[in-house]
Amino acid sequence: MDAHTDSPHQRDPLQQGRGRRIEPAPGKPASTDPVFLEPAMPSRGPLEIQDPGDCLALLRHTFSSPPRDSLVVVGLLDGATGGHMRIDLAPALREPVSSARLIADCLAGEGSAPAPEAALVVLIGEVDPSPEQDRTWRACLDALRLMLESEYCVRIVQVWFLAGGHIRDPRCPDPQCCSLPGRRVADLRIPLLASPADAGSGPEAWPLGKTAHRFLDGAPRADPAMAALLRELRADREGSSGSFHGRRLLESWDLALRCQVAAAQNTGLREAPGDLSEVPGQAQGEAQGQVQVQGPAGAVSAAPEDPRARAAWFNRLLGQLRTSFGRDLLIPLAALGLDHALLGLEQAQPDPERGSAEDPRLRDYAGSFLGETSSRPDWDRVDALETVLRELVPYAREEERENLLALMAWVEWARGRGTASGSFIDRCLEEFPHNEFSRLIEELMRLKGVSRWARVKQHSWSWGRGSRGSRPEQRLE
Structure with missing residues (x-):
């Protein structure tokens, strides 16, 4: 699992976890989701998480390299991003309840203050969308929604399913917009939130699987x-x-x-x-x-x-x-x-x-x-x-x-x-x-x-890094 525990609304991720093997083994080339190879558009004002292009830009900016086969949860507070978490998708689908509890506890449990008031959820897979995939992903989403909303009062305000080069909102009532397989990622305009120079030169500015x-x-x-x-x-x-x-x-x-x-x-x-x-x-x-x-x-x-x-x-x-x-x-x-x-x-x-x-x-x-x-x-x-x-x-x-x-x-x-x-x-x-x-x-x-240090925001590695020239916060609409 990779998680990010930021100082309030800072866009500087702290990664944590288990279920880490989403990158290829050493020596093997990494396959890259085509979403992140599209030409980026200039950034303009606050992000709209209801816009799939803005959501993909936020993922790219947050994780530096595209998460693969992942469940991503981004905490939101006062219209800005807060803590972020990524876990491997496969165990989350196999054990949706225990995975949801782990995510909710780390994102909004003890030591998470200031806890988020809302969340953005993105499920990411490489397999093409299908009705069977949709049912499995929805079951995982339901477990996460129940845990966050009923036990931690954190509302899931936006969900995106990203699979096989397509993206859609599973809760959208418009069949012309978000029915299977969804919109082609290649057709989206994805803003550039920060240049490499703006993003800083620390370890978070590089693909994490290549850190060693x-x-x-x-x-x-x-x-x-x-x-x-x-x-x-x-x-x-x-x-x-x-x-x-x-x-x-x-x-x-x-x-x-x-x-x-x-x-x-x-x-x-x-x-x-x-x-x-x-x-x-x-x-x-x-x-x-x-x-x-x-x-x-x-x-x-x-x-x-x-x-x-x-x-x-x-x-x-x-x-x-x-x-x-x-x-x-x-x-x-x-x-x-x-x-x-x-x-x-x-x-x-x-x-x-x-x-x-x-x-x-x-x-x-x-x-x-x-x-x-x-x-x-x-x-x-x-x-x-x-x-x-x-x-x-x-x-x-x-x-x-x-x-x-x-x-x-x-x-x-x-x-x-x-x-x-x-x-x-x-x-x-x-x-x-x-x-x-x-x-x-x-x-x-x-x-x-997640270690206790990473779980308690004010003890975490990223908490004080907002003053170190790290990435700026992202305002959301």
Whole structure:
């Protein structure tokens, strides 16, 4: 499932979920619904959701790439779009009642404030329209209408069935307008709501099923000299056990995240590309807790030109990815901070003097893996984690790369972007078929659907992104 939980009326989606496999497997070309290949017309004023062309433009603008075989629900409040959800159509048709309850609870249930007052519903399929399809789709729609209207007081004000290159309103009484198969999509005028430049350059501006490909393809090229130095360091690894060594690695990662967050904030960017090749390892500033920002990438102040220092720094960051426990600690480190990660490290040590298991921070430490904490996670640090991991891509080998890909699957799931998470799961399992962490994330999507962070709007990744230069709201008529 992919869902979007926006700040009030913002057009910046947060994707969540389960039922993610609507895109083709890695390496296979994606088939594209012809609706989104038609020449776009210039935008003009508010949208009319009763107009099929405007509805298709909204879908394209919301999801960046066309949803396929999907049930889409767009929340509406005060004439503007709010939260959005997409789930796979097949399970929604098989289990309409449970699917409707899941959608209604996420869109208008606890933690959804401000909840929508109305909704737009679109069912999308690739098979040509038929009477049998119409009956099945109507049964799904009836279950959703009953759940939204009777239990959550959310009216479904517009419905569209999009199938086989045709679109129609199943509730329209005019047989000349909306009888089977409906209007040809190719005959519609579809406005352009935002140019690619207006839509921003964040991850939501790209097809979600290709997120892993974009992430890996967008990583910097490996520096041969750096790669050679890292090979030497790997051959002569520091000891990888003991709390002191683990604390040192976590402190290095914490510094890298703080540098990246500072750099992004100083430049007005929230997803600054970063350049960790400028961050040395045994820096004096690090030892003194001093962080300086140089340009668009955060950097420690001392000796950034020293190749061996840079290689040592990269080797330390990669060292955290050489074990599954090290990888796991990066989750609370990014979402909650260094103290929580160190608490988890201490609990893993056979130390009778360690802190009490009743420490309330332990609940958030454990909850961070499931996206369930008592407060909003630090999304700036989670975004910084993605940036740092991208910088490590060209140098990550074997278990380092495996844990890097698995960690990115968690990042996207925590954000609520199930399809994007699925792209990392597919890539990880393609390269490392026995990776258990990726399968765990897949199981979380199946069982939980939407993480608690994504379910509570003010805790969600997209809630504060309206101020980050994201897409404008869309007014509806």
